[in-house]
Amino acid sequence: MIRLDNVSKQHGHQILFIDASMGLQKGEKAGLVGPNGAGKSTLFRMIVGEEKPDDGQVAIDTGMTIGYFNQDVGEMSGQSAVAAVMDGVGPVSALAAEMAQLEAAMVDPEQADEMDAIIERYGEVQGRFQELDGYALEARAREVLAGLSFSQERMDGDVGLLSGGWKMRVALARILLMRPDGMLLDEPSNHLDLESLIWLEAFLKDYDGALLMTSHDREFMNRIVGKIVEIDGGSLTTYSGNYDFYDQQRALNEKHRQAQFERQQAMLAKEIKFIERFKARASHAAQVQSRVKKLDKIERVEPPRRRQAVQFEFRSPPRSGEDVANFRDVHKSYGSHAIYTGLDFQVRRKERWCILGANGAGKSTLLKLIAGDAKPDQGSVSLGSSVKMGYFAQHSMDLLDGDDTIFETLDKAFPQAGQPALRTLAGCFGFSGDDIEKTCRVLSGGEKARLVMALMLFDPPNFLVLDEPTNHLDMATKEMLVAALADFEGTMLFVSHDRHFLAALSNRVLELTPEGVHQFTGGYTEYVERTGQEAPGLHPG
Structure with a gap:
């Protein structure tokens, strides 16, 4: 194929x-x-x-x-999300557009003379549209968009007004609706x-x-x-x-290759030692010659290429009090949309809460209330004694100064730390050698996220509040972050769509649903076992 x-x-x-x-x-x-x-x-x-x-x-x-989805979605505007998705299906959407033009022409008095030709063409186009199952296409387009969390309102609204992330979903829906080979x-x-x-x-x-x-x-x-x-x-x-099998297999292959390389190196060293020892003796000349020839013919085993994996180790954060955060009778609305009505919720030391809920349920709002980026309409949100918070939000990346280099950014944040410590910190987050001279303006989303993490974790907080921390991270950086956070001695509250991250790090679940807020002791894995679902409102298929 x-x-x-x-x-x-x-x-x-x-x-x-x-x-x-x-x-x-x-x-x-x-x-x-x-x-x-x-x-x-x-x-x-x-x-x-x-x-x-x-x-x-x-x-x-x-x-x-072949349908190809990439991160560069191009310009989209002037049509609804549904129309943009149907557009990707080629002939069907072209026929739908022509039918709409012909329908307009049929009621246009200025085109009355050509009515017979218009009606005849309409019959042809409509026949072809039916053959291609065109009437079912819009329903399928809506089904795909609903699967990608679009509300009816968003489906029918102008695609040009959507954020980059939602436009990505439209581009993805286009490929899925095509069902290419x-x-x-x-x-x-x-x-x-x-x-x-x-x-x-x-x-x-x-x-x-x-x-x-x-x-x-x-x-x-x-x-x-x-x-x-x-x-x-x-x-x-x-x-x-699958990926886990590949990961194990790759590690095994690396081990075998290393052992093979070491065996050959030992054998080569032995042969070279013999040649060095006896090359001056005439009585051993033939043996020396044959060994030199043998060495020339040997195919050298290359050592395995090792992927650079740097581990980040937390310094111990200062201890906080037992009560880390308190929500008392919190009400919060955006316009007529009530997010919380009387939320009571408490975070205790060493708890690691993951927050689950559908789009618009108020996951990010909860983190913003704790971080002080949003205020409750009623009720109170307070932090306990000796709590030092580290907050990672999607907008944190916009706050970096584009003209500063990575090193300057770290140095401004920690002027007392000294160059060696900051270079080590940068290295842990994947910035080695000349990378630290890059300015923040040229960094990719993943690089910015890693830099913000480095800033947040160097002088360790005892309460981490993380909103989708793994969004732009590659697999290796995610693994490093999960390993580092697993050893973190403080308290955590986080939102993530990465199930590996959720399962590895949570020991409590806060579920936000239209019926109310539910609290579960036990982490994400226990939540899935107890509810039979991986996310609120989704039942296993």
Whole structure:
């Protein structure tokens, strides 16, 4: 269906692929993995023909349709979200647009003379529209948008007024509605809440075409893919199994390779020692010669390429009092929409609360009330004694000074820390060598998120309030963050759509539903076991 045969590709001085090959059959679902900049997006672009390989070939079955979702959604405005989604389906949406024009022409007195021709054309267009099941298309478009958490109002509103994250969902819905023979999805899980993510998971499991996708969400990847294609050092390696299997297999391969390398190094050292010892003796000349020849012929084992994984270690935060935060009879509304009516909620020391709730249930509002970014309409929100809060919000990244470098940003925040300590801190969050001279203006979303984390965690707070902290992070940084937070001695309150993060770090669940607020002791895993659902209002399919 999709094949890459001995493909080589270079961007400037950077070699992305050398004689790389892979294949994807109908019905196969594969995850594409590799470090940032390894060439994942380039591979997608070569498959859809936006880029050509320098050497080798990319073969697609004749007549195969491919839907490609990437993070660059382009300009969208002047139509409703539903119309924008239907637009992606090609002939059907063109026919729908022509039908609308012909319907307008039928009631236009100035076109009365051409009425017979208009009606005849309308009959042809409508017939073709019916053949393509056009009337069902709008219902399907609405179904897909509802799955991605769109309200009716948002579906019918101007797509140009939506935020970047919601436009991403429209672009994704377009591909899903197409149901092409093959789908290439570059980070489809990025801007989704938990409910949308679980819906998309079910949709993709049910899809019978070929799927190749990247995702920083380990759980999402595990549940969908049956094989992993890894880009590493210019080559493509295929592993059968999900992401966890690939992770174990890769570690095992690395171990074997290291052992092989060490055995060969020991053997080479022994041979070289013999040659050095006896090269001056005429009686051993033949033996020395034969060993020199043998060494020349040996194919050298390369040591495994180790992925740089830096661990961040928390310094112990100062101890807070037992009462960390208190909500007493809190009321909060936005316009006529009541978010809380009389919320009572208490956070105690060492509790790790994850907050679950559908879009608009008030998850971020709760964090804003605690951080002081929002005020209750009635009631009180107070912090306990000796509480030092660290707050990570999506807008934290907008507060970085674009002209400052990474190092200057850290140095301004911690002038007493000294250069070695700040370089180590930057290294833990993936900024090594010259990276720390980059200005904040040129940083990607993931880099900004890592820098904000570094600022927040260096002088450790004892109460962490985190709003979607993993949104822009790659898998390696997420693992590092989960490992670091697992050892954190303070208290946590957080919102996340990453189920691996939720399961690893929570020991309490606060569920916000239209029927009221529910508190569960036990973490996210226990919540799923007890309620039979992974998110409020979603029952297992």
